[in-house]
Amino acid sequence: MKSLTAALAITSTLLVSPGWADETLFLLERKIPLGEVRGRIDHLAVDLGRNRLFVAELENDTVAVIDLDANKVMQVISGLNKPQGLGYHAATDTLYVANGGDGTAAIFRGDDYREIARIPLGADADNVRVDAVGNRVYVAYGHGALAVIDPTNRNKVADIELKAHPESFQLDRRANRIFVNDPANQAIVVIDRAAGKAMANWPAGNGTNFPMALNDRAGHVVVAFRNPAKLGAFSMQDGAPVANVDLCADADDMFMAARATPSEPAAIWVFRPNYMNEEPFP
Numbered sequence: 282m283k284s285l286t287a288a289l290a291i292t293s294t295l296l297v298s299p300g301w302a303d304e305t306l307f308l309l310e311r312k313i314p315l316g317e318v319r320g321r322i323d324h325l326a327v328d329l330g331r332n333r334l335f336v337a338e339l340e341n342d343t344v345a346v347i348d349l350d351a352n353k354v355m356q357v358i359s360g361l362n363k364p365q366g367l368g369y370h371a372a373t374d375t376l377y378v379a380n381g382g383d384g385t386a387a388i389f390r391g392d393d394y395r396e397i398a399r400i401p402l403g404a405d406a407d408n409v410r411v412d413a414v415g416n417r418v419y420v421a422y423g424h425g426a427l428a429v430i431d432p433t434n435r436n437k438v439a440d441i442e443l444k445a446h447p448e449s450f451q452l453d454r455r456a457n458r459i460f461v462n463d464p465a466n467q468a469i470v471v472i473d474r475a476a477g478k479a480m481a482n483w484p485a486g487n488g489t490n491f492p493m494a495l496n497d498r499a500g501h502v503v504v505a506f507r508n509p510a511k512l513g514a515f516s517m518q519d520g521a522p523v524a525n526v527d528l529c530a531d532a533d534d535m536f537m538a539a540r541a542t543p544s545e546p547a548a549i550w551v552f553r554p555n556y557m558n559e560e561p562f563p
Contacts, residue, residue, distance in 0.1 A: 320339060324409070326369045328371075331391075334346075336367075337365055337366070340363070361382075362385070366406065375391055377409050384402050384423075385399050407422060407448070408449055421461075427447060441459075444466055449462050451502070460517075469493075490505070511527060
C-alpha cells in the first residue's frame with residue numbers, strides 16, 4: 282500500500298479564438314491527499330451542488346469522495362471491481378461508476394452513496410459521459426461500443442457500435458454528435474447521435490490518442506497524445522489539424538474550463554495518474 286496524492290494542474294496553452302497562446306504555462310493549484318491507496322487512480326467526476334470530487338481508485342476497487350471545501354476525503358465507496366469511469370447525473374442525484382473488472386455500471390445515491398442499481402454492460406467498462414439535456418448517460422465498454430442508459434429508469438436502452446474499444450469521448454450538444462478517440466485505428470470517430478452510428482472517421486496522427494475535451498467557443502476537438510506527448514486540436518467541422526504542442530507524459534484525462542470574456546483563453550486541465558511523490562508534469 283502506498284500513500285497517493287491527487288493533483289490538479291492547469292495549463293494555459295489554450296485555444297484562444299482564433300488561435301493558440303504563444304507560451305505554455307503550468308500552474309499547480311493544490312494537492313489533495315487520498316491516503317492509503319493501492320496502485321494507480323483513474324477518472325474523475327464532480328458534484329457541483331455539494332462541491333464534491335469523485336476519484337476512481339482503480340486498483341483499490343474503491344471511489345474516493347472528496348470535500349473540495351475542506352480539501353480532504355470525506356468517504357470511500359467500496360465493493361467495486363476496477364472502477365474506471367465516473368459520472369454524476371444531477372437531475373436524479375446519482376453517481377455512475379463504470380467497473381472495468383466485471384463490466385458493470387454501478388449507480389449510487391448522491392447523498393449517502395448507497396448503491397441502488399448495477400447494470401451489466403460488457404468487458405472493460407470505461408469512460409462515462411452525462412447528457413443532462415437529453416437525459417442520457419453514455420458508457421464506453423467492450424471491444425467497441427457506447428452503452429446508452431436512461432437515468433430515470435436506470436436501464437440500458439441502446440448500444441452504439443464502434444470498430445474498437447473507445448477511449449475518451451465527448452458529447453457535442455450543439456450538433457447532436459459524439460466525438461470518440463479510437464487509438465486502435467488511429468482515428469477520431471464522429472457519431473451521429475440521432476442515427477446512433479458513425480458518420481465519419483478522422484485521422485488522429487498516431488494511436489495514442491486517449492484523453493479528449495471540446496473547446497466549443499473555438500470549434501475545436503482537443504486531444505492528448507501519449508507518445509509522443511502532445512496536445513493537438515482539430516476542427517469540429519472536418520477534423521483538420523489546427524495546432525500541436527508539447528504536453529506532459531501519460532495524460533489520462535482532461536477538462537475544458539471556459540473563461541469569462543472573449544479575450545481570455547479557455548483553460549485546459551490535464552490529468553494523469555499521480556503516484557507517490559510524483560509531480561503532475563515533468
